[in-house]
Amino acid sequence: QVQLVESGGGVVQPGRSLRLSCAASGFTFSNYGMHWVRQAPGKGLEWVAIISHDESNKYYADSVKGRFTISRDNSKRILYLQMNSLRAEDTAVYYCAKGAPVYIDHWGQGILVTVSS
C-alpha cells in the first residue's frame, strides 16, 4: 500500500534553512505529482507546493514563494522541500502527499518543524 514517510524536521532558528524529505513506496512514484501541505499548531491545513511527476512544473503558495523549493529524485523515490529564510510563522507539521494527479489521495504522517530562537 502507499506509504509516505517524512523526515528532516526539528527546531531551527529564524533565518536558517532546513530540508525535508519524504520517502515514497507502494506506488510508481515517477508517475505522480506530489505535494507538501502544512498545518500550524491548532490551525487548519495550508497547501504549500506541488511538483509534477517529471519536475517540469512546480507551483507554490504565495506565503513560501521565493523561500521554499520543491524537488524530487525519481530514481530514489524521494520528495524534498528545501526551506530557506525560515520564519516563526513557518512553524507547522509538514505533510507529504501524493497527487492523483492533482487532488490528494494519500498523506504521510507529518513532521514537525519549529522555527524559534
Added chain:
Amino acid sequence: DIQMTQSPSSLSASVGDRVTITCRASQVIDNYLAWFQQKAGKAPKSLIFAASSLQNGVPSKFSGSGSETNFTLTISSLQPEDFATYFCLQYNTYPITFGQGTRLEIK
C-alpha cells in the same frame, strides 16, 4: 486566489444523525473539489474527489455533491469514529486552497 468558505465552523450532533457540511468557492471551480477527514493528532484522510467520487475504501455513508461554487459533504448515520474535523480543498486553480475546516463534535 480562490477562497474556500466552509460552514458551519463547528457542529454538534448525536450518534445516528445525518449531517451536512457546506463549502463555497469564491470563483467557479467546476467539480475540482475534494473532502478530507482529520482526527486529532493524525494526518488527514482523503474521502471524496471530483466533488462526488468516493475515494477507495471510504464507506458509502459519506457523499458529496455540488458544482461550480457550492458543494456539500453529507455524512449519514454518524458513528463515534466520524467525529473529527472535515476540510474541503479546491484544485481547479493554483494556488490550491483549503477551507478553514468544520469541527464535528458529539452532542
